[in-house]
Structure formats: structure tokens, C-alpha cells
Amino acid sequence: xxxxxxxxxxxxxxxxxxxxxxxxxxxxxxxxxxxxxxxxxxxxxxxxxxxxxxxxxxxxxxxxxxxxxxxxxxxxxxxxxxxxxxxxxxxxxxxxxxxxxxxxxxxxxxxxxxxxxxxxxxxxxxxxxxxxxxxxxxxxxxxxxxxxxxxxxxxxxxxxxxxxxxxxxxxxxxxxxxxxxxxxxxxxxxxxxxxxxxxxxxxxxxxxxxxxxxxxxxxxxxxxxxxxxxxxxxxxxxxxxxxxxxxxxxxxxxxxxxxxxxxxxxxxxxxxxxxxxxxxxxxxxxxxxxxxxxxxxxxxxxxxxxxxxxxxxxxxxxxxxxxxxxxxxxxxxxxxxxxxxxxxxxxxxxxxxxxxxxxxxxxxxxxxxxxxxxxxxxxxxxxxxxxxxxxxxxxx
Amino acid sequence: xxxxxxxxxxxxxxxxxxxxxxxxxxxxxxxxxxxxxxxxxxxxxxxxxxxxxxxxxxxxxxxxxxxxxxxxxxxxxxxxxxxxxxxxxxxxxxxxxxxxxxxxxxxxxxxxxxxxxxxxxxxxxxxxxxxxxxxxxxxxxxxxxxxxxx
Numbered sequence: 001x002x003x004x005x006x007x008x009x010x011x012x013x014x015x016x017x018x019x020x021x022x023x024x025x026x027x028x029x030x031x032x033x034x035x036x037x038x039x040x041x042x043x044x045x046x047x048x049x050x051x052x053x054x055x056x057x058x059x060x061x062x063x064x065x066x067x068x069x070x071x072x073x074x075x076x077x078x079x080x081x082x083x084x085x086x087x088x089x090x091x092x093x094x095x096x097x098x099x100x101x102x103x104x105x106x107x108x109x110x111x112x113x114x115x116x117x118x119x120x121x122x123x124x125x126x127x128x129x130x131x132x133x134x135x136x137x138x139x140x141x142x143x144x145x146x147x148x149x150x151x152x153x154x155x156x157x158x159x160x161x162x163x164x165x166x167x168x169x170x171x172x173x174x175x176x177x178x179x180x181x182x183x184x185x186x187x188x189x190x191x192x193x194x195x196x197x198x199x200x201x202x203x204x205x206x207x208x209x210x211x212x213x214x215x216x217x218x219x220x221x222x223x224x225x226x227x228x229x230x231x232x233x234x235x236x237x238x239x240x241x242x243x244x245x246x247x248x249x250x251x252x253x254x255x256x257x258x259x260x261x262x263x264x265x266x267x268x269x270x271x272x273x274x275x276x277x278x279x280x281x282x283x284x285x286x287x288x289x290x291x292x293x294x295x296x297x298x299x300x301x302x303x304x305x306x307x308x309x310x311x312x313x314x315x316x317x318x319x320x321x322x323x324x325x326x327x328x329x330x331x332x333x334x335x336x337x338x339x340x341x342x343x344x345x346x347x348x349x350x351x352x353x354x355x356x357x358x359x360x361x362x363x364x365x366x367x368x369x370x371x372x373x374x375x376x377x378x379x380x381x382x383x384x385x386x387x388x389x390x391x392x393x394x395x396x
Numbered sequence: 397x398x399x400x401x402x403x404x405x406x407x408x409x410x411x412x413x414x415x416x417x418x419x420x421x422x423x424x425x426x427x428x429x430x431x432x433x434x435x436x437x438x439x440x441x442x443x444x445x446x447x448x449x450x451x452x453x454x455x456x457x458x459x460x461x462x463x464x465x466x467x468x469x470x471x472x473x474x475x476x477x478x479x480x481x482x483x484x485x486x487x488x489x490x491x492x493x494x495x496x497x498x499x500x501x502x503x504x505x506x507x508x509x510x511x512x513x514x515x516x517x518x519x520x521x522x523x524x525x526x527x528x529x530x531x532x533x534x535x536x537x538x539x540x541x542x543x544x545x546x
Contacts, residue, residue: 131485138418139450140508142538144488149478149496157476157498160521206479206493206516213483252450254498254506261476 003278004395006099007231007238008223010039011353011362016219016341017187020119024060024220025072027115031222032073035111039224041234043073046224047107048080050098052090052114055344056121056129069113080106087380088294090114091348092246092387098225099241108230114349115220126216134382136252148213150253150382152205154261155297159207161262161312164300166207168315170198172296173211173338175324175331180339182325182366183354187217187341212296217341221353228395239359242373243278243390245271253382265304265311272305272375272388279390281373283307286390288374289323289331290355292347296338302377302386303331330368333358348378352389359393399490408486415487417536424451426465431537434529436468438505449505470527472499472541475506479516499525499541513542 012034014027028051036043051064061083063069070078080101084094091114098110118126135145155169177193180186193211201209231238247268249257258267276282289306293299303314308329317323323331334340334354337347357363358371373392379385397405399413420428423439430437439451442464446457454461477497484492495511497519511519512528525541532538 127483128485131483132416136450136508137416138420138424141416142418142532142536143496143508143510143540144415144480144484144491144494145496145508146480146484148483149480152478152480153476153496153498156478157521160476203479203481204483205481208478210482252508254449254508259506 003242003280004228004240006102006225007228007235007240008225008356009041009231009235009238010035010037011221011223011356012038013185013221013350013353014219015185016217016343016350018119019117019218022117022218024054024058024115024117025063027117027218027220028060028069028113029072031115031220032069032111032113035222035224039109039235041109041224043075044077045109046075046078046111048098048101048110049073049075049078050081050094050110050112051083052094052112052345052349053083053085054116056118056125058120060115075111085345087345087384088292088348089378089380089385089387090345091352091378092389095225095352102225102227109224109226111222111224112349113220113222114343114346116343116346117218118216118344119218130216140252146205148205148208151213151295151298152208154253154301154383155295156207157261158264158297158301161260162315164312164315167195167199168319169207169296169300170195170212171315171319172299173198175318175321176336176339178324179333179366180335182364183334183340184364185219186335186339187215188335188339208295214294214337214342217343219341219343219350220346221349223353223356237360237393239356239391239393240395241389242281242392242395243275245274245278245388246385247271248385250384251381256383262312264301265314268302268305268386269307269311271386272307275375275388275390276307279373279392280396281390286373286375287330287371288333288355288358288368289329290351290374290376291332292336292351292378294337294342294347298383299332299336306375325366333363333366333368351378352376355391359391397489397492402486402489406486413487413490415532417533423453427451428536430465431529431539432535434537436470436501436527436539437465438468438503439463440466447504449507466503468527469502472501472507472525472527474511474519474521474523474525475500476521477511477519495519497541507539510540511542512540518543
């Protein structure tokens with residue numbers, strides 16, 4: 001990719017939460033119309049539609065793969081459709097696919113859509129799925145491993161090696177909650193969480209209380225992407241993709257490239273640095289840090305890589321309120337999965353779309369004044385990979 | 397909560413409370429065969445010496461097939477742990493609270509396992525552990541770890 005080759009010109013988002021009567025098809029169709037309208041183009045200009053995966057399967061995945069979306073949205077000039085999936089990192093792999101389609105000249109404008117309705121499944125079905133999705137079926141699940149246990153283990157190891165306190169871990173949840181309360185589509189927009197409440201929540205897997213574990217939600221988001229050249233013609237404030245850094249580490253956490261949990265941030269630092277370098281920007285140039293770690297301890301590990309503090313010291317930064325609204329380092333401004341709600345493969349999409357809104361000046365009450373540049377992050381699996389993307393409303 | 401109380405409260409059957417068992421692959425079967433004989437073994441490449449755990453079809457370092465199964469001393473060190481207290485799959489509810497952990501075994505591999513015979517409050521990263529074997533069914537035995545008694 002060359003710097004600023006592609007841009008996002010419009011987004012859409014629906015409220016996140018428990019909406020059993022709103023099907024994933026309704027979500028996808030609603031979002032598509034919204035994103036096309038926001039982009040200010042005609043639907044006939046969309047040449048490709050990429051759908052993200054609906055977690056736990058559903059008729060929706062089959063329909064996306066069999067080309068339902070272009071037909072239902074009425075995209076008469078669509079040339080390419082498909083699904084790109086890599087769990088929580090899908091927002092990254094699908095966008096890279098979109099960029100490839102644009103570069104190949106197969107389409108001028110690509111629509112990317114994510115929709116999820118967890119509420120069609122019983123609580124038990126959801127619990128059973130997520131209990132084991134992050135773990136190796138042969139070598140981990142028989143030991144009673146769960147996603148929460150995985151995050152708890154990583155957090156415990158990180159805390160013990162860095163001296164990060166449980167209060168600092170809990171303060172990530174509080175900071176995300178403060179952002180969520182400024183977001184009209186966030187699941188927890190009306191629920192205030194204090195540090196005491198987070199710490200005194202029901203213990204799920206020590207050191208994680210229930211409030212430190214994300215909650216599954218229905219929701220979705222979409223955006224329209226095009227070349228920078230097209231973007232400048234049709235959009236007042238395109239958001240450019242300026243730099244990328246990615247690394248895959250493992251399937252099982254036991255095979256993590258960073259053997260030492262305290263050094264996860266140090267391992268990820270050079271990955272983020274690649275993105276900064278490609279954008280010719282420094283960590284201090286960022287106005288926002290859109291981190292998606294899915295658990296507060298993982299958010300701290302990712303923050304350790306951003307170049308805004310010494311690795312292992314992110315907890316102090318968050319505890320001091322620096323990542324909250326009004327802080328020096330606004331982080332995860334949509335409230336992250338902890339405040340927004342966890343929409344399966346959609347958390348990365350939600351935080352990316354929020355980043356676009358911020359840089360377009362459309363972030364409402366959560367708007368960071370005069371935001372020009374940000375670093376976006378996502379990852380999937382059992383913390384299998386990590387992706388950093390620098391975005392900006394100008395090309396430095 | 398006991399298994400019987402759980403069944404009563406949640407309307408579960410014996411089937412719902414069966415713990416998940418490994419489904420061995422062609423290349424992992426020897427691991428489980430050894431565990432049944434209370435031996436912890438790892439797959440080691442005889443060409444380059446690389447140990448793969450979990451084992452894979454061929455050496456992930458040099459792609460060679462030739463390998464041996466080496467017997468571990470069963471000594472390990474606690475790297476990190478979680479004390480599971482709530483919201484676990486039904487079959488593990490009667491075990492609450494139970495400990496899942498990452499253990500670094502002497503030969504090099506890091507394993508996910510349980511720490512047993514230990515008060516969770518007494519757990520400390522870096523503590524020395526030794527393997528024990530839990531016979532879960534007549535077919536499957538799981539290697540677990542407990543603190544080394546000083």
C-alpha cells in the first residue's frame with residue numbers, strides 16, 4: 001500500500017444491545033443504505049460488497065456467500081461479492097480485501113457490512129460457544145478452559161510481572177464506560193460504572209469480575225471505501241488509510257511469540273511502529289488511540305505497544321484518567337466491546353467506524369476536538385494476532 | 397454446587413454434565429496413549445530437535461516427518477493462572493472454583509493444564525510444580541500439575 005491510497009467516505013451503525021426482533025438481515029440492509037447515503041454516492045456506483053461473518057453461524061452467512069446483499073440492497077452494478085473472516089481481526093482482513101479489489105480496478109467503491117444478532121440464541125448456547133471458541137479443543141477445553149479463563153490468565157500474568165494493580169485493570173472498564181455513555185448506539189450508554197462497582201462485581205475468573213468481561217450484543221456497522229482519488233471528488237472529508245502494521249503470533253496462547261507476558265507490549269511495539277513509520281507520523285501525532293483488546297488487561301497490553309508510555313505502565317495512565325474523555329490520550333472512544341457491547345466479529349468494525357466518524361467530525365458527544373490522526377487496532381482468536389492502522393483526514 | 401444439585405436446578409441430564417474429552421488426531425494419539433500410562437511425552441523432531449506441543453503432522457520447524465516421543469521429567473513452573481469462579485460450561489460447574497494455568501515444562505513446552513491439590517490463595521507465579529495424572533475415563537487420562545512439596 002502506498003500512503004493515503006485508499007479512503008473511507010461514509011459509515012453506518014445501528015444501536016448495540018439486545019434487539020431480538022431486529023434480524024441480522026434488517027441490520028445489514030439498514031446499515032448499507034445508511035453508509036451509502038452518508039458517503040454521498042449513488043448505489044449504482046458500488047462495485048463490490050463484502051460481508052463479515054455472523055458468529056455461531058446462521059442463514060445469514062449462507063446468504064452473504066450466495067450473494068443476497070447486492071440483490072437486497074439493489075446494487076445493479078455490483079461485480080464482486082464475498083465474505084472475509086478472521087474472527088475479531090475480520091475488520092482488518094476484510095478491509096485489506098476491499099483495498100485489493102480497489103487496487104485491481106474491479107470496483108470503484110466497495111461496501112463493507114457487518115451484522116450480528118446473538119439474541120436469536122439462548123444464553124446457554126452463547127455461553128457454550130464462547131466458553132470454548134478461544135481454546136484448543138484437544139489440549140485446552142478438557143481442562144475447563146474458557147475465553148474468560150484465557151483473558152484472566154493473561155491478565156494475572158501481566159499484572160504479576162508488571163506490578164499493574166487490579167484497580168488499574170478495572171479503571172480500563174471505567175474509562176470505556178465513560179466513552180460509552182457519550183455514544184448513542186452503545187449497549188451501556190445509560191449505565192454508569194464506578195471503580196468500586198467494577199471491583200465488587202461477581203468474580204468470574206480471578207482476577208476478572210463480571211464487569212471486566214465483555215457482554216455479547218446484537219449490532220452492526222458498515223462503511224464505503226474507495227480510492228483516494230475518487231474520495232476527493234465525492235467527499236468533503238475522506239478518511240485516509242496512512243499506515244499498517246500486522247503480526248500473527250499463535251493459535252494457542254501457549255505458543256505466543258512473546259513468551260513473557262510482561263513483554264507482550266514490547267513485542268507489539270515494533271508492529272505499531274511499522275504503521276507509524278509508513279504514515280510518517282509519531283505516537284505523539286495521534287489525537288486518538290482506538291484500541292480493541294476485548295478484555296481490560298488486553299487493552300493495557302495493546303496500549304503498552306502504542307509508544308505513549310513505557311511498556312507495563314499503561315495501567316497508571318488509564319487510572320489517572322488520561323485515556324478517558326478529556327484525557328491526553330483518548331482511547332477506545334466508542335467504549336470498546338466493554339462499553340459498546342461485543343458483537344462477535346464486529347468489535348473491530350465498530351471501533352474502525354468510530355475512528356472514521358471522529359476524523360470526519362461526526363462523532364457527536366464523543367467527538368475529540370480537531371482530531372486529525374488516529375491509530376486503530378484489532379485482533380482475533382485467542383489473541384492470535386494484532387493489527388495497527390494509522391488513519392487521518394489529511395495525508396501528512 | 398454438586399452435580400445432583402445442578403441437575404435439579406437447571407434441569408440437566410447426565411449427558412449435559414459429561415466433561416469434553418480430547419479427540420486425538422493421527423499425530424497426537426501417542427500423547428494420549430502415554431498419558432494413559434501416566435507418562436507425559438512430547439513430540440520431538442529427530443532431524444532438527446524441535447519439540448512441538450501441541451504436536452502437529454510434521455515438524456513445524458523443518459517440515460520433516462521423523463520424530464520420537466520423549467518422556468518429560470514432569471517438572472514445571474507456574475507461568476500464569478486463572479481461578480475460575482463462575483460462568484463455566486456445565487460439566488465444570490461442580491468443580492468450581494478450579495484453576496486453569498499455563499505451565500512451563502522442563503523440556504521447554506508451555507501447557508494449558510489444571511493446578512490441583514493446592515489452595516488457590518497459595519498459588520504464586522514461578523512456583524515449582526510436578527505432573528499428576530487424572531483418569532477422567534477409562535480411555536482418557538489428563539496430565540495436571542500440583543505444587544512440589546518442599
